[in-house]
Amino acid sequence: MDRAEADSRLSQLKRAGEVPADSFVVEYEDGMNLRRISASGEGAATAAPDAVADDAVAAAEPVVAPVPPGQFIRLQTLRDETEAKAALTTWRETFEGAGLWRDADGLFAVTLGPVSDEAAAAWVPVLKRADVLPGDAFVSGAEGLGQQIEEGAAPDLAAPPATPLPMPPLEEVQSALRWAGLYPGDIDGKDGPRTQAGIAAQIATGRASTDPGTAIADLIASRAKWREDFGLTTLHDQPTSLSVTAPMHLLEFDRTERALSIYGPKDGSGVAMILFSQQGGQQELLDLSGLVTALGWVPKPERSIQNGHVVLQGRNDAHIGRAEGWVRDGFAEGYVLIWPAADAEDQARMAAEMSDSLKRDQQPANAEAGQPSPAQDSGIPGLTQP
Known part of the structure; x- marks a missing residue:
């Protein structure tokens, strides 16, 4: 020619x-x-x-590998190749399978795909609302992308199920969301903005499904697997007559001190737990929370005090401390959890497990005992203080 x-x-x-x-x-x-x-x-x-x-x-003409059928989510478009590759590295922190293309006009596109038409239509608006995708992200076919510069991989974004799963009871939903750190409210079984925000966050972060029932079922299954992998067991504490789900492989019983049952770190785990129970009401609960602060178990605590419920949360360089107590059936009772500061994720999960599971087995042997006197240190052997 x-x-x-x-x-x-x-x-x-x-x-x-x-x-x-x-x-x-x-x-x-x-x-x-x-x-x-x-x-x-x-x-x-x-x-x-x-x-x-x-x-x-x-x-x-180069030998170009065939592009799998489906749609691609265009995450970002840039003119400079160096900037495009830097953007790809950043996007791969969120989507490991992101890829990079160069079109006939010399523009570079960071993409996610391929995904099915149904999955793209379902996920793009959901991820935009959660600010996971930019507002100008859009879906296009492979024919307009040009040449693939950095190979990507299909993301695990499933199309919506043909039959949505029913939602579990709201108390169970809220409990699972709190365990995942997505719900800061009370477990009250009432649907509200914080519950709905937690469900939306789970859909966007878990990415199991855009169907709320399926997303929550996946979260509940993940929680059950974490419990099993972490080796949690149910402790029946005789001095306080409280039972609680606890990491007993990280704890060993130390002593009973009137209203307190104290468990220290096992084999240098850095984990400690205190259970407390005595007859009384709101004032006794506040007195116990003051003792927790005085002993340094919850350093520099943020307090949430309501009628019949107290939460203390604080941390220092060495550990995270959380105390939670209730007035129930004539008793002021609760727990303190002390956890290594370097493992905040498991600390939050463990605190949620203890909060959900703490209950009374029977009247405690120390029901008539008064409070222990504040000491100068934590009084827990093996617990490092900064």
Whole structure:
């Protein structure tokens, strides 16, 4: 073909993204040594001059791996390749399978895909509302993306189920969301803005399904697996007659001190637990919370005090402390959990487990006992103080 035809054909290939944007046509000149490569890999005779332009265009066409069918979510578009690769690295912190493309105009696109049409339609608005995707993210087919610069992988974004799963009771939903750190409210079984925000956050972060029932079922299953993997057991504490789900492989019983049953760290775990129970009401509960603060179990605590319920939460360089207490059936009772500061995620999960599970087995042996006197230190062997 002549030069004009070759240029026209090459422009078509660039627009289709089938050749790199910097491909060009080479005109044959006398003395050029060109070889046509046959399908068998054996060399053929030198091509005639009339076929040289065709060979030049063919030589410019790279071997491009076929793109899987489906849609791609365009996360970000940039003009500079260095900036585009930096953006890809950042996006891979959120979506490990993000990829990078260059189109016929030389623009670079960070993408996520391929995903099915149904999955793309369901997930894009959900992830935009959660600020996981930028507001200008959109869906396009592979035909407009051009050449793949950095290979990506299909994300695990499922299409909505044909039959949505029913939601569990709201108390169970709130409990699971609190365990995941997505719900700061009371477990009261009442639907409200914080419960709905927690459900939306679980959908966006867990990415099991855009169906709320399926997303919560996945969270509940994850919690059950964590319990099993972490080796939690139910402790029946005789001095206080309280039972609680606890990491007993990290704890060992130390002593009873009137209203307190104290468990220290086992094998240097850095974990400690105190259970408290005595007859009384709101004043006794407040007195016990003051004792917890005086002993340094919850350093510099933030307090949430309601009628019949107290929460203290604080931390220092060494540990995170949380105390929670209730007035129930004529008793002021609760727990203190002390956990290494470096493991905040498991601390929050363990506190949620204890809060959900603490209950009375029977009247405690120390029901008539008064409060222990404040000491100068924590009084827990093996617990490091900063």
